[in-house]
Amino acid sequence: MKAHDGMYIDGDWRPSAGSSTIDVVNPADEQVIAKVPAGTARDVDSAVAAARAAFPVWAATAPADRSARLTALRDALAARRDEIAETVTAELGAPIGFSRKVHADLPIAVAGSYAELAASYAFEEKVGNSTILHEPVGVVGAITPWNYPLHQIVAKVAPALAAGCTVVLKPAEDTPLVAQLFAEAVHETGLPAGVFNLVTGLGPVAGQALAEHDGVDLISFTGSTAVGRRIGAVAGGAVKRVALELGGKSANVILPGADLTRAVKAGVANVFANSGQTCSAWTRMLVDAARYDEAVELAQQAAAKYVPGDPGHAESRLGPVVSAKQRDRVRGYIERGTAEGARVVAGGPDAPGGRERGYWVRPTVFADVTPDMTIAQEEIFGPVITILKYEDEDDAVRIANGTVYGLAGAVWSEDEEEAVAFARRLDTGQVDINGGRFNPLAPFGGYKQSGVGRELGAHGLAEYLQTKSLQF
Ligand code: NAP
Ligand code: MG
Numbered sequence: 001m002k003a004h005d006g007m008y009i010d011g012d013w014r015p016s017a018g019s020s021t022i023d024v025v026n027p028a029d030e031q032v033i034a035k036v037p038a039g040t041a042r043d044v045d046s047a048v049a050a051a052r053a054a055f056p057v058w059a060a061t062a063p064a065d066r067s068a069r070l071t072a073l074r075d076a077l078a079a080r081r082d083e084i085a086e087t088v089t090a091e092l093g094a095p096i097g098f099s100r101k102v103h104a105d106l107p108i109a110v111a112g113s114y115a116e117l118a119a120s121y122a123f124e125e126k127v128g129n130s131t132i133l134h135e136p137v138g139v140v141g142a143i144t145p146w147n148y149p150l151h152q153i154v155a156k157v158a159p160a161l162a163a164g165c166t167v168v169l170k171p172a173e174d175t176p177l178v179a180q181l182f183a184e185a186v187h188e189t190g191l192p193a194g195v196f197n198l199v200t201g202l203g204p205v206a207g208q209a210l211a212e213h214d215g216v217d218l219i220s221f222t223g224s225t226a227v228g229r230r231i232g233a234v235a236g237g238a239v240k241r242v243a244l245e246l247g248g249k250s251a252n253v254i255l256p257g258a259d260l261t262r263a264v265k266a267g268v269a270n271v272f273a274n275s276g277q278t279c280s281a282w283t284r285m286l287v288d289a290a291r292y293d294e295a296v297e298l299a300q301q302a303a304a305k306y307v308p309g310d311p312g313h314a315e316s317r318l319g320p321v322v323s324a325k326q327r328d329r330v331r332g333y334i335e336r337g338t339a340e341g342a343r344v345v346a347g348g349p350d351a352p353g354g355r356e357r358g359y360w361v362r363p364t365v366f367a368d369v370t371p372d373m374t375i376a377q378e379e380i381f382g383p384v385i386t387i388l389k390y391e392d393e394d395d396a397v398r399i400a401n402g403t404v405y406g407l408a409g410a411v412w413s414e415d416e417e418e419a420v421a422f423a424r425r426l427d428t429g430q431v432d433i434n435g436g437r438f439n440p441l442a443p444f445g446g447y448k449q450s451g452v453g454r455e456l457g458a459h460g461l462a463e464y465l466q467t468k469s470l471q472f
Contacts (some may be wrong), residue, residue, distance in 0.1 A: 011193025017042035039201030054194030136164030138217030146172035163464035243453030248407030252282035258412035280408035330382030406447030
């Protein structure tokens with residue numbers, strides 16, 4: 001695949017200060033499809049310097065001008081829709097249909113939402129004898145993961161630009177190609193040089209240099225809890241702003257009167273989408289004791305429809321996971337589940353038939369899962385569902401809230417009021433009621449250890465603003 005051999009810094013592609021490169025691997029067949037430069041601390045320095053220099057002018061632009069640039073960015077992304085989808089399919093392994101509908105269309109929609117919000121947001125408000133100014137925070141360091149690689153970039157960069165901030169992005173090493181495509185789209189929009197900068201590289205090198213950089217005013221990170229904790233500590237030490245989006249172990253609670261067939265089907269689809277590599281996935285299905293066995297059977301039937309298939313084929317529903325590391329991690333969890341006494345009713349730890357090459361995992365359903373098991377507590381990040389039994393509503397609430405996470409969740413009931421009353425008792429940032437659709441304007445983010453801050457919509461824009469009060 002096409003790749004740039006430089007960093008996008010100060011409005012141009014420049015050679016890296018170092019000479020190392022990163023192999024980009026197609027997870028479906030383990031072929032190296034491209035190489036990108038592995039950025040160094042010096043590259044991060046140059047990128048931050050460019051972002052700092054660009055900040056005063058960009059911060060002072062009229063919101064309508066920023067809106068116009070973001071509209072151009074949206075259009076530049078939309079013009080690359082197919083290329084984005086093919087790139088994400090090649091470097092992440094997502095089925096092409098899913099890549100078009102989600103990996104391409106979602107970030108295009110989010111970019112469009114910030115084009116509108118930049119124009120409509122109240123950057124000034126009056127409170128009594130004060131005028132409150134909502135001003136950009138400054139230079140943003142964005143560190144993103146590989147699982148929704150373009151969405152996670154746009155969910156940080158678009159609101160930052162809308163707010164008047166400038167940005168240095170360090171994307172995941174596994175999915176740098178779509179980040180380069182994004183930089184191309186930015187370049188085409190004619191944003192002033194230095195407003196957006198891209199440094200590809202390794203987390204512990206380029207990512208860490210960015211998180212620790214004195215010239216960065218806000219770090220926005222999405223990824224693992226382990227790295228997020230460190231970034232939060234570094235940011236706290238330097239008294240700089242930080243936003244963390246750290247994954248989850250969300251509950252899909254099917255209340256006794258709910259349409260079981262529909263709820264189980266949607267629950268299985270929710271987890272197996274993107275090979276289970278979704279931080280908000282409903283990886284714990286909670287079913288009442290009376291209908292537990294029926295739910296397990298329905299889940300088993302639903303899982304049988306997810307046959308691992310070549311990501312490039314239009315009819316494929318389940319691709320590989322992103323890397324050998326993730327494959328081994330997910331398979332390890334499947335073995336652990338069995339060892340701790342859960343029952344595999346679909347899938348298992350071995351490679352799917354005929355898939356010796358590539359990072360494949362069989363879509364797996366666990367029954368007889370109890371809340372204390374490792375597979376019911378830790379984020380697996382693969383196509384693995386756990387089904388738990390609850391006795392009554394209080395028990396369901398206790399189990400649903402019984403992890404360190406709180407990112408998303410679902411409640412199913414024949415009575416919407418009952419579902420809403422239940423949702424109010426959940427310690428989590430989002431709850432979908434009876435299969436409610438994803439809303440790209442709704443705040444997304446975590447309670448408890450799922451993170452700090454919110455992304456998307458007006459709440460996501462507010463993350464990049466700080467307030468100044470003028471008294472009259
Ligand atoms: P990760 O290491 O936390 O990666 C996220 C981002 O942080 C990547 O850009 C990564 O760079 C960078 N990074 C790594 N170490 C860093 C450091 N010391 N300082 C600054 N930045 C650093 O996550 P992962 O290893 O890809 O995945 C591990 C697990 O994290 C998954 O199994 C899953 O449970 C969880 N995860 C959650 C989400 C989510 O959406 N919340 C996304 C991805 C992963 P590199 O790409 O070079 O590592
Ligand atoms: Mg990593």
